[in-house]
Amino acid sequence: MRGTPERQSPIFHTFNVEDLIEPDHPLRAIKRMVDRALSDMSRTFNAAYSDVGRPGVPPETLLKALLLQCLYTVRSERELCRRLKTDLLFRWFLDLQPSDEVFDHAVFSHNRERLAEHGITPKFFDTVVKQALALGLTSDEHFTVDGTLIQSHASLKSLKRIEREERRKDDDPPSGGRNASVDFKGEKRANATHRSTTDPEAKLYKKGDGVGAFLCxxxxxxxxxxxxxxxxxxxxxxxxxxxxxxxxxxxxxAERRHGVRPWTLGADKGYDAGPFLVELEKRWIEPHIAIKSGRIDPMSERSDQGTWARWFVRQEQRKAGFRTSQRRRKLVEEFFGWVK
Incomplete structure (x- = not known):
């Protein structure tokens, strides 16, 4: 027979949130690893917080919430707190009961300086890496290094001449609204002469020829x-x-924190530099680095130790191990894809 919707909601609900989460849900394994790492950081948390005062949101909850934001690509901390109000999976991951009140998004801003001052976030990361190494989930011989540009949220309009900005520090801010027009016509902008007022650490940089420079x-x-x-x-x-x-x-x-000493290191042509290759050899690391095209003459008068290192790496490119490293190094690009 046809069922009808129940119009009157019950006052109380009796259920176990644990039973609502699928046994093979990926967050279960992540939660076990994360909880183990956070329990090892108890002394670090104690050093970051006072012994007196009103109890705040546990740092374990904040770190796990930020992890959820990354895993589920939640666009902002405000949106994350909205989702915590309705998503039982998120509440379960943070050990929040369905009846618990969700903290305000401003909690992240208030605690960000504390987390940075005590190095809590990198310690959390290192603790998880330590677990992965102990469980044999990672190689301890073959590694890859790579880099990318992260564009700053600062606008190019925020670029000001350094000496002019220094003089203006004690003056009133210029008028013109939040998005005032800026005319850079005839003015050359460079990192040596200009600096962003909203993100001073960002630098003008361009990825290649034919691409404009941006703050990053x-x-x-x-x-x-x-x-x-x-x-x-x-x-x-x-x-x-x-x-x-x-x-x-x-x-x-990696060597100091985890005792990791790679045998090989793969990288793209951006790492093709003689002094860098020499430094790897000093660390007894075999460079599996793509070498730029062009003639390398180790016997020339201008040849140095770096030239010999580049010549030697080019000879190694024919070996199977080198080709394997160049193929496996593509895995690190997935990480940068997730970050962006």
């Missing part, structure tokens, strides 16, 4: 080659050497 930051990642798991990340100032400098810093961090 340089993001870098070190990944293992078995599954493409990221073991180290850095964000640096965008310049011509950021990729290679960051690569060495991430390698040093």
């Amino acid at each position: 930051h340089s993001a870098h990642a070190l990944s293992e080659n078995r599954h493409g798991l990221i073991v180290a990340v850095r964000v640096e100032e965008a310049n011509g050497t950021a990729e290679r400098v960051s690569a060495l810093r991430m390698l040093d961090h």
Whole structure:
């Protein structure tokens, strides 16, 4: 027979949220790993918070909420808090009961400085990486490094001459509304002379010939080659050497924090530089790096140690291991695709 909708809602509901989550849901495995990592960070959390005062939103909840935002591509923290009000899956992941009140989105802004000051977010990342290494989910021999440009939210209109901006610091802000017109006609803009007033750390940089420069930051990642798991990340100032400098810093961090010493390192042609290859050899890392086209003459008068290193890597390109590294290094590009 035909059923009819129930017009009157019951006052109380009796159910277990755990029973509503599918047994094979991907978030179950993620939650177990994340909860284990956060429990290991209890001392770090204690150092970041006072012993007196009104209890705030647990840092574990904030970090797990930010993880949900990344996994489900929630566009803003405000939207994330809206979704927490109606999504039982999200509440279950954050250990919130259906009757619990959802915190305001401003909590993220209030705690962001605290998380950065005590290095909580990178420690959380390193703790998860440590678990993956202990479980044998990653390679401890073959790795890849890559970088990309992350465009700043700052507008090109925010660029001001550095000396002019220094003089204006003590003056009233210029009028003209939130989106005042700016005329750069006849004025050459460069990082040495101009700086963004809304994002001073962003630098003008262009990705290649025929592409206009834009304000951006340089993001870098070190990944293992078995599954493409990221073991180290850095964000640096965008310049011509950021990729290679960051690569060495991430390698040093991976060894210092996790005891990882790669046998091979794959990378694209952006890392083809003699001094960088020499530094890898000093670390006993075999460079599986794409070499730019052109003649390399290690016997010339201007030849140095870097020239010999580039010549040697080019000879290695014919080997199967080198080709495998170049093929597996594409995995790290998936990470940058998710970030963007």
